[in-house]
Amino acid sequence: MFGPxxxxxxxxxxxxxxxxxxxxxxxxxxxxxxGHGGFMAIGAYTASVLTVNFGVALIPAVLAGAIAGxxxxxxxxxxxxxxxxxxxxxxxxxxxxxxxxxxxxxxYVGGVAGMHGMTGTTLSLVMSCILLAVVFFWLHARSxxxxxxxxxxxxxxxxxxxxxxxxxxxxxxxxxxxxITGAGGALYAHHFFFIEPATFGFAMSISxxxxxxxxGIQSFWGAILGAVVLSLLPQLFSFLEGWYTFVYGLIxxxxxxxxxxxxxxxxxxxxxxxLARRR
Amino acid sequence: MLVGSTYALVALGFTLVxxxxxxxxxxxxxxxxxxxxxxxxxxxxxxxxxxxxxxxxMLVGASLGGIVYVxxxxxxxKTVWTAPALSxxxxxxxxxxxxxxxxxxxxxxVPDPLSAIRMQLGPLTISASxxxxxxxxxxxxxxxxxxLKRTRLGGAIxxxxxxxxxxxxxxxxxxxxxxxxxxxxxxxxGAAGVLTSLVYHTVTPFIGLNLLLKGMTGMVLGGLGxxxxxxxxxxxxxxxxxxxxxxxxxxxxxxxxxxTLILVLMFRPAGLLGTQIRERA
Numbered sequence: 058m059f060g061p062x063x064x065x066x067x068x069x070x071x072x073x074x075x076x077x078x079x080x081x082x083x084x085x086x087x088x089x090x091x092g093h094g095g096f097m098a099i100g101a102y103t104a105s106v107l108t109v110n111f112g113v114a115l116i117p118a119v120l121a122g123a124i125a126g127x128x129x130x131x132x133x134x135x136x137x138x139x140x141x142x143x144x145x146x147x148x149x150x151x152x153x154x155x156x157x158x159x160x161x162x163x164x165y166v167g168g169v170a171g172m173h174g175m176t177g178t179t180l181s182l183v184m185s186c187i188l189l190a191v192v193f194f195w196l197h198a199r200s201x202x203x204x205x206x207x208x209x210x211x212x213x214x215x216x217x218x219x220x221x222x223x224x225x226x227x228x229x230x231x232x233x234x235x236x237i238t239g240a241g242g243a244l245y246a247h248h249f250f251f252i253e254p255a256t257f258g259f260a261m262s263i264s265x266x267x268x269x270x271x272x273g274i275q276s277f278w279g280a281i282l283g284a285v286v287l288s289l290l291p292q293l294f295s296f297l298e299g300w301y302t303f304v305y306g307l308i309x310x311x312x313x314x315x316x317x318x319x320x321x322x323x324x325x326x327x328x329x330x331x332l333a334r335r336r
Numbered sequence: 337m338l339v340g341s342t343y344a345l346v347a348l349g350f351t352l353v354x355x356x357x358x359x360x361x362x363x364x365x366x367x368x369x370x371x372x373x374x375x376x377x378x379x380x381x382x383x384x385x386x387x388x389x390x391x392x393x394m395l396v397g398a399s400l401g402g403i404v405y406v407x408x409x410x411x412x413x414k415t416v417w418t419a420p421a422l423s424x425x426x427x428x429x430x431x432x433x434x435x436x437x438x439x440x441x442x443x444x445x446v447p448d449p450l451s452a453i454r455m456q457l458g459p460l461t462i463s464a465s466x467x468x469x470x471x472x473x474x475x476x477x478x479x480x481x482x483x484l485k486r487t488r489l490g491g492a493i494x495x496x497x498x499x500x501x502x503x504x505x506x507x508x509x510x511x512x513x514x515x516x517x518x519x520x521x522x523x524x525x526g527a528a529g530v531l532t533s534l535v536y537h538t539v540t541p542f543i544g545l546n547l548l549l550k551g552m553t554g555m556v557l558g559g560l561g562x563x564x565x566x567x568x569x570x571x572x573x574x575x576x577x578x579x580x581x582x583x584x585x586x587x588x589x590x591x592x593x594x595x596t597l598i599l600v601l602m603f604r605p606a607g608l609l610g611t612q613i614r615e616r617a
Contacts, residue, residue, distance in 0.1 A: 089418065136602045143560065144601055146360055146421070147552055151597040154549055158590035259545055263425055270422060303433040309426025313419045314411045 064180050065248075070288035071183035072245050074281050077268035078190050079126075079238030081280035084269060086230040087210035088138060091146050092153030093238050093265045098257035099156065100126045100239025101246035102166055105175045108247065115177045119186070119243040126239020127232045134231035138224065153262050160254040171253025178248035186244065190237060194277045206230055238265070267305065271312060273325070340574020341473040342532045346551030347570035348480065349524035351563060354555070356497040356517045363404050363424040364525055365548030366431035371397040371529025372539045373439055376446055390472065394526035401522020403427070405515045428544065435541035443538040469531050476527055477567055483520070484563065493517050550577075553597040 080093050100122035107113040107121055137148045161169045197203045208216035209226050217223045246252045264287075272283025290304075346368065353361045375393040378384050384392075408423035484490035492513045495503040504510045532547065533539045554573040558565025573593060580589045 137598075140601065142418075143354070143358065143360060147556060148598055148601045150549070151553070151594045151601070155591060155594035155598065158594065162585075162588060162591065263429075266422065266425075270418075302429050303437075306426040306429030306433065309429065310407055310423055313408070313423035313426065 066289070066292055068178060068180050068183050068244075068248050070285050071180070071187055072178075072241050072248060073265075073268060073284040073288045074187050075183075075190060075241035075244065076238055076265045077272070077280040077284040078187075078194065078277060079234045079236070079241060080265050080269050081274070081277050082194075082230050082234035082237065084274050085210060085277075086206045086227050087213070088227055088231060089142055089145055090149040090231070090234075091259075091262055091266070092149035092151070092156075093235075094257040094259065094261035095149075095153035095156035096126045096130060096235040096238040097242035097245065097261060097265075098160060098252075098254065099129050100242030101252050101257070102160065102172070102242075103239070104243030105172050105246045105252060106166065108177075109172065109174045115247060116182070119182075119240050119247075122243030123236045123240035126242070127236030129239075130232035130235025131228060134228040134235075138227045138231060150259070150262075153257075153259065157254045157258045160257075167253075169254060171251060171256075172246075173251040175247040175250055175252070178244050183244055183248075186240060191277075191281075198277070202226075264305070267309060271308065339535060339577060340571035341470050342528055342535055342570075343547075343550045343554050343574045344567045344570030345473055345476065345524055345528040345531065346547050347554035347558065347566035347573075348477070348563065349521040349528065350548070350551050351555045351558075351560070351566040352480075352493075352521045352524070353518055354560065355563065356493055357409070357420075357514055359409065359424070360421045361404065361408075361424050361518075361521070362421065362548065363400075363408070363427040363431065364521070364551070365544030365546070366428040366435075367397055367400045367404070367522055367525040367544075368529040368532065368547055369539070369541060369544040370400060370431050370435060371526040372446075372533040372543070373435060373444075373529075374526075375530040375533060376444060376539055379446070386468070390527060390530050393530045394523045397524070397526020397529060398519045398522040400431075401519045401525065402515070404522070405518040409514065409518070410511075432541055432544060439541065441541060443540050446533040446537050446539055465534050469534055472527065472531060476524065480520075480524070480563065489513070489516060493520075549597075550574075550593060553593050556597055556600055 076093065076097060079096070080090060083090050083093075103125040104115075104118040104122035107118040108115060113121075133149075133152055137145060137152075140148060160166060166172055197206075205216070205221045205226050208219065208221055209223050213223050216226075242257070268283040268287055269280045270283070271287055272281065273279030287308075346364070350361060350364050353359050353364070371393050374396040375389055378389045378392060404424060404427055407427055408420050412419045412423050482490075484494060492503070492508045493516070495506065495508055496510055496513045496517070500510055503513070528547070532543065536543075550573055551570060554570035555566045556569070557572055558567070558569025573596075576596065577589045577593060580592045
């Protein structure tokens with residue numbers, strides 16, 4: 058349907074969408090993570106070990122990556138989510154770096170040199186994962202559970218007073234978000250054929266944050282838009298070469314001054330909705 | 337000890353901003369990195385004596401701190417709690433990319449200004465620069481202590497840390513105090529930059545994040561927002577790291593440090609000295 062180059066670009070963008078949606082789920086309950094690169098690494102390495110060393114097919118391996126991400130998310134989330142934002146940011150940052158340096162010293166997965174030999178991510182597989190995630194988010198936003206997440210984000214004390222199990226909602230959202238990110242990581246590994254611990258460090262975590270923040274944290278469409286725009290930008294601005302991260306930094310700075318809630322906020326959604334209905 | 341004293345300086349600057357403003361300054365590590373390069377440049381030029389280099393570099397750090405204040409705090413909507421922190425991430429990226437483009441990604445060797453002098457202290461041979469590093473750290477810590485406890489600015493910083501509103505009602509110029517806090521933190525970052533480059537004998541554009549994480553761990557160990565805790569915590573992290581290297585393997589040093597960070601956060605979030613800062617509503 059597309060040439061191999063565009064297909065590759067689209068797959069990359071699709072994977073970024075999954076990563077962004079994973080973080081969005083965590084943000085949707087008002088929590089924050091500076092360590093999503095770590096969950097991505099866990100998904101990527103789990104799936105790669107399964108396909109390369111055990112000959113498992115890709116789809117169950119991606120699923121396993123997602124489950125590994127989910128499990129780690131729950132284990133990390135249970136103790137860490139009690140904290141206030143500052144502690145949470147630092148704990149997740151520490152977690153991400155610990156995963157990175159832990160993988161660097163594990164010879165079974167190649168240490169610093171990384172792993173290779175993964176292959177097989179196709180556009181249709183990535184798109185079906187995104188479709189699944191979007192359907193899930195769409196249903197979630199309309200369910201009692203989605204309302205509970207909203208309530209927790211707006212005011213934890215009030216949510217608890219309404220009988221919502223705040224801790225449960227937060228940990229589940231953190232875990233599921235980590236699971237989605239893990240699936241994204243698994244697909245990432247099998248798209249780029251090669252992974253190394255350094256890929257999943259702080260830089261990865263903040264680019265996932267940038268996807269979500271750029272698009273807007275008030276709706277999952279924002280996360281999708283942010284991931285798409287920011288994955289396609291490097292293709293347009295390839296002439297920037299090494300200055301690309303400079304532009305990234307600039308986007309962060311300007312965005313925080315001009316529109317800290319992101320490009321798509323609630324008002325933009327209402328406006329878009331009205332536009333669609335008028336037709 | 338050497339590594340520890342630089343970590344203590346990093347943790348100090350970081351905790352000063354965090355304790356006063358509830359702001360995680362992710363640009364702090366890059367400020368240190370740029371200061372280290374600035375110090376290196378001045379050393380290369382040659383004729384400047386070490387104290388002058390140290391002072392000038394501290395000024396570089398302070399002006400970077402001022403820039404961080406304007407970009408990430410003054411201009412940013414403080415009601416969205418993530419906004420200033422994310423903005424400092426952006427500033428950090430800007431500084432790091434600029435450094436990579438200007439100085440390249442290679443390690444730059446840092447000459448030791450006092451390499452000829454060595455001292456005999458019982459069974460130990462200590463290089464003069466090691467003594468210099470520890471002395472500078474101690475002087476800066478004492479200086480910060482005096483500023484915080486004895487000057488009007490120190491009083492204002494402590495008042496603003498307690499509550500923006502109360503401080504404002506007492507007639508303290510809150511915005512100016514905030515700006516000065518970040519600048520003082522930049523001064524410390526500048527000093528940390530020079531000292532780090534002396535400890536490791538090299539500089540790369542990528543030292544910022546590692547230093548930031550170590551400093552953060554030191555700060556958490558000592559108790560968030562507690563200046564004295566940060567000093568002790570930083571030293572502790574340095575010692576822990578050195579012990580891991582000597583009794584285990586150097587590749588495990590990072591894991592041990594970050595595991596400590598997470599364990600402390602889990603089991604004793606107030607840190608070893610036990611003051612907990614409240615979330616500001």
